[in-house]
Amino acid sequence: xxxxxxxxxxxxxxxxxxxxxxxxxxxxxxxxxxxxxxxxxxxxxxxxxxxxxxxxxxxxxxxxxxxxxxxxxxxxxxxxxxxxxxxxxxxxxxxxxxxxxxxxxxxxxxxxxxxxxxxxxxxxxxxxxxxxxxxxxxxxxxxxxxxxxxxxxxxxxxxxxxxxxxxxxxxxxxxxxxxxxxxxxxxxxxxxxxxxxxxxxxxxxxxxxxxxxxxxxxxxxxxxxxxxxxxxxxxxxxxxxxxxxxxxxxxxxxxxxxxxxx
Numbered sequence: 001x002x003x004x005x006x007x008x009x010x011x012x013x014x015x016x017x018x019x020x021x022x023x024x025x026x027x028x029x030x031x032x033x034x035x036x037x038x039x040x041x042x043x044x045x046x047x048x049x050x051x052x053x054x055x056x057x058x059x060x061x062x063x064x065x066x067x068x069x070x071x072x073x074x075x076x077x078x079x080x081x082x083x084x085x086x087x088x089x090x091x092x093x094x095x096x097x098x099x100x101x102x103x104x105x106x107x108x109x110x111x112x113x114x115x116x117x118x119x120x121x122x123x124x125x126x127x128x129x130x131x132x133x134x135x136x137x138x139x140x141x142x143x144x145x146x147x148x149x150x151x152x153x154x155x156x157x158x159x160x161x162x163x164x165x166x167x168x169x170x171x172x173x174x175x176x177x178x179x180x181x182x183x184x185x186x187x188x189x190x191x192x193x194x195x196x197x198x199x200x201x202x203x204x205x206x207x208x209x210x211x212x213x214x215x216x217x218x219x220x221x222x223x224x225x226x227x228x229x230x231x232x233x234x235x236x237x238x239x240x241x242x243x244x245x246x247x248x249x250x251x252x253x254x255x256x257x258x259x260x261x262x
Contacts, residue, residue, distance in 0.1 A: 025055035032057065067190075067254040068096055070234045071150050074226065074256065075188045076100035082186065084146030090129055090177060091152035098122060101148075108144075110135070112163045129173040130156060130166060135180065142182030142261070149177060150190045151254070154203040170204060171214055178218035181261045187220060193227075193247055193255035207248040208255050220259035228254040 013019040033054055041048065063069055072093070079087055079101055087107045092098055094115060101107045102121030109115070110127040127134040136143050155161060157169020166172065181187055189211070196207040212222050225237045227247065234256070237243055247253065 022055050025058045027054075029054035029057055065230045065233070067228045067230070068093065068151065070228045071190045071254065071256050072097040072100050074234060075148055075150060075190075078186075078188065078258075079146060079148070080104055082146065084144070084186070086144040087146040087148070088144040088180060090147070090149035090173075091155075092148060092150040094119065094122070097148070097150050112161055128163060129176050130164065130169050132176050132179070135176055137176070137179045142185065143180045145182045145185040146188075147177060147181045147185065148188040149173075150188070152191075153189065154191045154206065158198070158201045158203070160201045160203075167198075170206075174211075174214050175218055178215070178220055178261065181220075183219075183261055185261045187215075187259040187261065188256070189215075189259065190228075190254055190256045192252055194250045194252045195248065205252055206255075208244050208257075209248060211255070211257060212244065215257070215259050219262045221262060222257060223260050224258040226256040228256060 033052055037050075076097060083105075087101065087105065089098055089101070089107055089109045091111045092109075094109065098107065098109055098119075102119060106121050106123065108123040108125060110125050110129065112126070112128050114126050115122075115124045125136075129135070153170050153173055156163065156173040157166035159165045163169070177187065191211065192203060192205040193208045193211070194205050196210060197205050199205065208225070215222065222239050225239050225244075226234050227237050228234045237247065247255070
């Protein structure tokens with residue numbers, strides 16, 4: 001039942017712009033708004049127009065339960081501490097993680113969609129990660145020593161962002177990303193994990209073992225796995241076979257994998 005309600009909320013808010021939770025908070029906030037307006041008007045004689053914001057008083061001071069919040073924070077901090085020579089990001093949110101990194105260092109961003117704004121600290125390249133010919137892959141030495149792909153791999157090959165339809169898209173993408181990374185480099189990857197399936201055309205949810213097997217075939221070794229949920233925040237997981245098998249059972253969590261390129 002809970003999973004069904006979450007899915008209905010996602011559909012209503014993301015597809016149709018209707019957020020039932022915000023609606024309830026706004027209705028709840030209406031009496032306080034009217035009282036506050038009357039009190040302010042009584043003490044203020046200048047021009048005043050109405051632009052009601054009814055729901056904010058019943059929300060937390062910031063969105064600290066979001067999986068995007070945790071992945072962006074944790075990976076940006078890791079990159080700051082590692083201080084790599086060249087960091088490349090693949091398709092992560094420019095208004096989230098990329099902005100975090102660009103605040104303290106230069107990074108390159110590859111995305112299948114264009115970015116038409118000049119952003120300080122960001123070098124942009126439009127590229128399809130499923131097509132090796134659109135990438136700066138020239139030899140076995142790699143292109144960068146640090147690579148991130150946050151909440152992106154699960155979209156490859158589903159056409160959601162104008163990319164070609166390809167059921168093997170995530171495997172091609174992971175293969176090409178490994179070729180970008182130099183030996184000894186670090187790869188930060190986040191993607192939904194749980195009972196493996198395609199939720200067309202939104203995303204894949206991967207059995208974490210599928211990701212690890214695909215990565216290992218490209219010379220990537222799993223060094224750390226963090227599981228992120230709204231209820232528990234970020235929790236580090238063991239990376240043994242039993243733990244990975246257990247993580248394939250829930251319906252949905254976010255897995256933040258850190259791989260080392262051999």
